[in-house]
Structure formats: structure tokens, C-alpha cells
Amino acid sequence: MAFPPQKLKGLSGTTGRRLIWTALVLFSVGGAICSFNPPADNGRPPMKEEQAMNTQSEEVRAGGEIGTGDGAAPSQIETATFALGCFWGPDARFGRIKGVVRTRVGYTGGTTENPTYHGLGDHSEAVEMDYDPSVVSYSDLLDVFWKSHNPGSRPCSRQYRSAIFYHNEEQKRLALESRKAVEAGTGKVYTEIEPAGRFYRAEDYHQKYYLRQRPDLLNELRKTYPRDRDLVDSTAAARVNGYLGGNGSCALAHRELKDILPQTAGGKLPDLLCGPGRYEAEDAGRAGTR
Ligand code: MHO
Numbered sequence: 001m002a003f004p005p006q007k008l009k010g011l012s013g014t015t016g017r018r019l020i021w022t023a024l025v026l027f028s029v030g031g032a033i034c035s036f037n038p039p040a041d042n043g044r045p046p047m048k049e050e051q052a053m054n055t056q057s058e059e060v061r062a063g064g065e066i067g068t069g070d071g072a073a074p075s076q077i078e079t080a081t082f083a084l085g086c087f088w089g090p091d092a093r094f095g096r097i098k099g100v101v102r103t104r105v106g107y108t109g110g111t112t113e114n115p116t117y118h119g120l121g122d123h124s125e126a127v128e129m130d131y132d133p134s135v136v137s138y139s140d141l142l143d144v145f146w147k148s149h150n151p152g153s154r155p156c157s158r159q160y161r162s163a164i165f166y167h168n169e170e171q172k173r174l175a176l177e178s179r180k181a182v183e184a185g186t187g188k189v190y191t192e193i194e195p196a197g198r199f200y201r202a203e204d205y206h207q208k209y210y211l212r213q214r215p216d217l218l219n220e221l222r223k224t225y226p227r228d229r230d231l232v233d234s235t236a237a238a239r240v241n242g243y244l245g246g247n248g249s250c251a252l253a254h255r256e257l258k259d260i261l262p263q264t265a266g267g268k269l270p271d272l273l274c275g276p277g278r279y280e281a282e283d284a285g286r287a288g289t290r
Contacts (some may be wrong), residue, residue: 100235104126105201106200151190
């Protein structure tokens, strides 16, 4: 034998450790790539969404339960459900849109009972939203859906697949039509279109993920919504989470929060969000390009 036993042992130990590290690194990079579903438009907000934000910003009619602090309740509400990779980003992307009254993230599209993040079964991560169709149309939401991820790349897992879960025949028609149009423009997409089934809300720590990283803003919102469920379901939380996720501008946030929370005129929220050196700094890095 050319190698003394000790040396051999050392060598295989190092090689073994290297192999384990390589496997770990590949696994986590794979996971990150898998859950990161980049917007097809490089993060630029879709035209329709911008128009919706610009033309309607002066007449915000936010929803939410009457009496929990949000502005006037919308006269009609419809629901939309989309899967497009890790749900944190889409929660913020859709939560920022005027006319979207509340959002929640969860698991749907599978058959197993009571899925959880670590026991997903055959479900997928999805974002669900209630919206006022007199302010934002389902077609507008579909535009945001298509532009917020890359439906042409084969999903690496069922957890992160691309899917539209329609709630009625009209949504089904519009979804099928829009997929056809996208395919005509960019080629095959992997997006599945299915009837909406039971939606299981994800764990609290996944709801309004970016907002959860900012206890100061969270505490400020708790003054209006002491119960966590009301807070998560509020339009104000959807918007603040949206801004923190890099959507929209500081000026818009300032204006809108005062409209959404008329009783308190937004309290300290707009300043905490947009105060000197805060949101502006983030604006330059992330939100400014979106
Ligand atoms: N790999 C991501 C996934 C989160 S998302 C809720 C992460 O842990 O950062 O699937």
C-alpha cells in the first residue's frame, strides 16, 4: 500500500467532509434557485399595475372589516388564487395593488389534509387575495401574475409550480385566454390552470413576511389591529408589506396609508416607513427599480 493507514484515514476524512459540504452547498443553492422565481420583466412593475396605481391613488377605497380600522369597505369582493414560486414575494407584489383588499399565503392544489410548510404533501405554495373588481380587474391581476415570475422555466418542484386556481367560469376563460396569449408571445409555459380547491393558510410567520422583519412597523399596526388575524387580513398590512417587498414608492405609501387608516391618519406608520434614511435608502437599492 502506498499510503500509511493514518494518512489514508485523514485523506478520506477530508474528502468525505468535502463531499458532504459540496452536497450541502449544492442542496441549499438548489433550494434557493428553486424557490426564487425571478420576474420575467426583471422586476419592473407591469404597465397595468402602474396605471392602476397612478390613476386611482387619489380615490383609494381600501377594504377590510368595518370597524377594524381600514377605510370604507368595498361594495363587492372577488377572490383570486395564484401559485408562482415562493409565496413571500407574490404576497408583497399583489398586496401593493390598489383594489386588492387583503392577501394571505397558504397551500393549495393538492389532496393531502392540513398541509404545513414542513409537511406540504402534494400542495403548492400560493397567494390568495380578495379584490374589488370595480377597482382592479381579474385581467389586471393576471397581467401581474404573468410578469411576476418566469412561467417558461420548468418548475423544480410541485411546491413552487406555476398555477392559476380559478374561482368561476369567467376567471377560467380569462386565465386560459391569457395563457394562450403569453404562449403565442414567448413560447411554452408550464403554468397549470385548475379549479380552486381548499386553501390552507400558511403559518403566521409566513404571512406578510417582509412586515414581520420590521417589529417597529408591526407594533404600530397592532395599535389598530390588536388581533394577529385582523392585522394579517388588513389592507394596511398588505400595503406596508408590499412597500417593504420593494413595490411602489415612498410618496405613494405616505398618501395611501393616510387614506387607508383615516381614524389615525396612518399614525406613525408613514414616517416609520418613509422617514429620513429609511425607505429612501431602500428605494434606491430595490424599490426604485420596481
Ligand atoms: N428558500 C426560501 C423559501 C421560502 S419560501 C416560503 C427560503 O427559505 O429563503 O418557500
